[in-house]
Amino acid sequence: xxxxxxxxxxxxxxxxxxxxxxxxxxxxxxxxxxxxxxxxxxxxxxxxxxxxxxxxxxxxxxxxxxxxxxxxxxxxxxxxxxxxxxxxxxxxxxxxxxxxxxxxxxxxxxxxxxxxxxxxxxxxxxxxxxxxxxxxxxxxxxxxxxxxxxxxxxxxxxxxxxxxxxxxxxxxxxxxxxxxxxxxxxxxxxxxxxxxxxxxxxxxxxxxxxxxxxxxxxxxxxxxxxxxxxxxxxxxxxxxxxxxxxxxxxxxxxxxxxxxxxxxxxxxxxxxxxxxxxxxxxxxxxxxxxxxxxxxxxxxxxxxxx
Amino acid sequence: xxxxxxxxxxxxxxxxxxxxxxxxxxxxxxxxxxxxxxxxxxxxxxxxxxxxxxxxxxxxxxxxxxxxxxxxxxxxxxxxxxxxxxxxxxxxxxxxxxxxxxxxxxxxxxxxxxxxxxxxxxxxxxxxxxxxxxx
Numbered sequence: 454x455x456x457x458x459x460x461x462x463x464x465x466x467x468x469x470x471x472x473x474x475x476x477x478x479x480x481x482x483x484x485x486x487x488x489x490x491x492x493x494x495x496x497x498x499x500x501x502x503x504x505x506x507x508x509x510x511x512x513x514x515x516x517x518x519x520x521x522x523x524x525x526x527x528x529x530x531x532x533x534x535x536x537x538x539x540x541x542x543x544x545x546x547x548x549x550x551x552x553x554x555x556x557x558x559x560x561x562x563x564x565x566x567x568x569x570x571x572x573x574x575x576x577x578x579x580x581x582x583x584x585x586x587x588x589x590x591x592x593x594x595x596x597x598x599x600x601x602x603x604x605x606x607x608x609x610x611x612x613x614x615x616x617x618x619x620x621x622x623x624x625x626x627x628x629x630x631x632x633x634x635x636x637x638x639x640x641x642x643x644x645x646x647x648x649x650x651x652x653x654x655x656x657x658x659x660x661x662x663x664x665x666x667x668x669x670x671x672x673x674x675x676x677x678x679x680x681x682x683x684x685x686x687x688x689x690x691x692x693x694x695x696x697x698x699x700x701x702x703x704x705x706x707x708x709x710x711x712x713x714x715x716x717x718x719x720x721x722x723x724x725x726x727x728x729x730x731x732x733x734x735x736x737x738x739x740x741x742x743x744x745x746x747x748x749x750x751x752x753x754x755x756x757x758x759x
Numbered sequence: 760x761x762x763x764x765x766x767x768x769x770x771x772x773x774x775x776x777x778x779x780x781x782x783x784x785x786x787x788x789x790x791x792x793x794x795x796x797x798x799x800x801x802x803x804x805x806x807x808x809x810x811x812x813x814x815x816x817x818x819x820x821x822x823x824x825x826x827x828x829x830x831x832x833x834x835x836x837x838x839x840x841x842x843x844x845x846x847x848x849x850x851x852x853x854x855x856x857x858x859x860x861x862x863x864x865x866x867x868x869x870x871x872x873x874x875x876x877x878x879x880x881x882x883x884x885x886x887x888x889x890x891x892x893x894x
Contacts, residue, residue, distance in 0.1 A: 566765050567803055568806070571798050572798070572802060655805045655808060
């Protein structure tokens with residue numbers, strides 16, 4: 454295996470082990486006031502750890518495949534598979550979370566108790582993360598629509614000068630836009646479905662409503678952080694591809710004079726590149742951010758109960 | 760302070776009736792106010808670890824007695840009975856009855872039996888209707 458492949462493998466291992474370590478730490482620092490609470494906390498942490506590993510393995514696995522190749526898979530994946538990889542990984546991430554929610558510990562005992570409180574998706578999903586997720590999705594769909602409208606083919610952008618064609622490819626034409634748009638819609642619907650499962654899962658016994666809601670909000674935040682990461686990476690990749698293609702199109706046509714260059718488009722390509730990097734960094738930073746507010750709420754609630 | 764319902768799985772009272780009675784008591788006592796949303800059928804069933812159909816039946820019974828109504832997009836909401844008139848007097852008499860019973864050491868079950876007995880033995884009077892204003 455080449456040095457590049459080894460580097461990618463080490464990076465992938467680090468990317469999987471780091472969130473697992475954070476999740477284990479997260480699990481240990483929260484006070485569980487009852488055995489039922491401890492069981493619920495354990496059940497909330499385990500699927501989150503597995504789901505995070507699945508998400509990162511999906512994203513980094515494809516990245517490794519593209520950049521370094523995999524000996525067992527000599528053929529590189531096509532562009533659509535790479536473009537859809539983060540969304541596919543996010544769907545697998547949601548599937549693991551859904552299994553976790555559907556197998557959540559159910560109440561036991563002869564006498565059951567429940568609070569007459571309503572819980573909606575808005576209660577369990579922090580608003581800033583919901584807004585961010587919808588923003589990434591909206592920006593991505595808008596970019597895909599703009600790409601489809603301006604493309605001169607399914608996946609290329611042509612510039613014709615004096616009968617000569619300068620072709621920029623790959624470009625966000627319908628070749629990429631259709632599966633990605635379908636993927637975004639499915640991902641948002643799946644996210645809403647899993648958040649609904651979080652809102653309606655059985656309440657934790659032996660704790661106050663605040664403790665239970667804090668645990669739900671922690672799960673909701675984890676789900677949204679993963680989904681927004683997938684959308685941000687897809688958006689960043691789409692912007693990166695657009696920047697690359699615009700840069701190619703802006704270059705002078707080799708057989709003609711240097712005056713055939715389009716500096717305005719070159720500047721636009723640079724701007725798109727800056728936005729792509731910013732989106733990627735922002736999405737990653739939000740995904741790595743720890744939800745500090747929720748454990749404090751949990752601890753405060755536990756203290757109040759005690 | 761949160762309002763809670765309890766379901767005793769070993770009780771001979773059907774589960775849906777236990778839920779209905781407790782929610783009805785909270786509504787009549789004014790703890791659940793008019794327009795307040797009740798949890799969704801699935802959420803309450805999950806919290807209690809019972810079948811969703813049981814909670815759905817409890818909600819249907821509440822709707823039939825005019826204590827709740829299901830609205831599109833809002834779910835099931837409380838429709839508290841109008842306060843005042845004869846109903847207010849009955850509510851105050853019920854409070855006095857419970858107060859006297861507890862002071863005398865009578866258990867809650869005995870109080871319920873006494874009220875049931877009174878309902879059975881006393882003849883029902885014809886309901887007084889208020890005159891309808893002429894148009």
